[in-house]
Amino acid sequence: MTRHDGDEASVSQDPADGATESRDPQGRAQHGRHELPARRPRPEIGTVRRTGLSGLARGGRSRLAFGLLAALLCLLLGIAIVTQVRQNESGDSLETARPADLLVLLDSLRQREATLNAEVSELQNTLNSLQASGNNDQAAIQAAQARLAALSILAGAVGATGPGVTVTIDDPGPGVAPEAMLDVINELRAAGAEAIEVNDAHQSVRVGVDTWVVGTPGSLTMDTKTLSPPYSILAIGDPPTLAAAMNIPGGAEDSIKRVGARMSVRQADRVDITALRQPKPHQYAQPVK
Structure with a gap:
């Protein structure tokens, strides 16, 4: 109304x-x-338009400011989270950990340390065993090599060099029989000669464990080789001992003189023996394994 x-x-x-x-x-x-x-009264159109545009502008600026503020807050929150994670990874979290958690961690580390120490001890024992085995094997190899070298020299399979004597027998007669030559060789062996070689002017014979001598004076056959005087006998060993063995009364020198031959002994610091013996195959004897 x-x-x-x-x-x-x-x-x-x-x-x-x-x-x-x-x-x-x-x-x-x-x-x-x-x-x-x-x-x-109706409002003017221009006034409405001006009011609407300014309101829209003010609303857009408000929403933009709110978006920027939200983005800034998200950025700060992300930085804080990353920093906290890095601090936890670097071990800073231990400062804020509970004592019970620290005790559990300490017990775990101690168990790990004990396990690693046990592994180190086991590896050290294995290394010691390998080294001992290697040393024993090396010593055995060296001993075997030395034994092989000695047997090879004794068998005449390799050359030899060392101090010794040179025994020269001049038999113009000739009168030196195979027995007299065997006496000289056996006396040198008994005196400790480690290698012996018998030469004439043309060829050499390496004396071995099974060397044999046959023939007649002036033509001695040793191991299928025929030798003629003068004879030169090379022996490796202790020079004074070998020389003294040749001068024993009633020994090899007296045997040579009795048949009209002459014998001289010369000591030397180095005697080279180069003659070799060919190994013979064994038909019956076999090495023990």
Whole structure:
């Protein structure tokens, strides 16, 4: 209901048809008088547009500022998380760990240390065993090599050099028989000669464990080789001992002199024996394995 300038009449509108009805102060209806409600002033179009654009601008700036603030907060949060992770990885978390956790960690480290020490001890024992075995093997190899060299010299399979004597027998007769030559060789062996070689002017014979001598004076056959005087006998060993063995009364020198031959002994610091014996195959004897 609308009142205009102190007038007590009222205007009502029928909601069914939209018509208005006037009533006097006593409530009586006055037909035929219709009044429209007062109009409100419309805002200017320019003003509305200016207000809307400025509002939109202010809203956009607010949303942009809020987005930048949110991004900055996310960046700071990420930096804080990465820093904390790195601190935990570097061991700084131990400072804030509980005593119970530290005890568990310490016990684990001690167990790991004990395991590593046991492994080190086992490896050290293995290394010592290998070294001892290697030393024993090396010593055995060296002993075998030395034994092989000695047997090779004794068998006449290799050349030899060393101090010794040179025994020269001049038999102009000739009168030196195979037995006299065997006496000289056996005396040298008994005196410790390690290698013996018998020469004439043309060939050499290496004396071995199975050397044999046959023939007649002036033509001695040793190991299938025939030798003729003068004879030169080379022996490697202790020179004074070998020389003394040749001068024993009733020994080899006396045997040579009895048949009219002459014998001389010369000691030397170096005697070279180069003659070799060809190994013979064994038909019956075999090495023990």
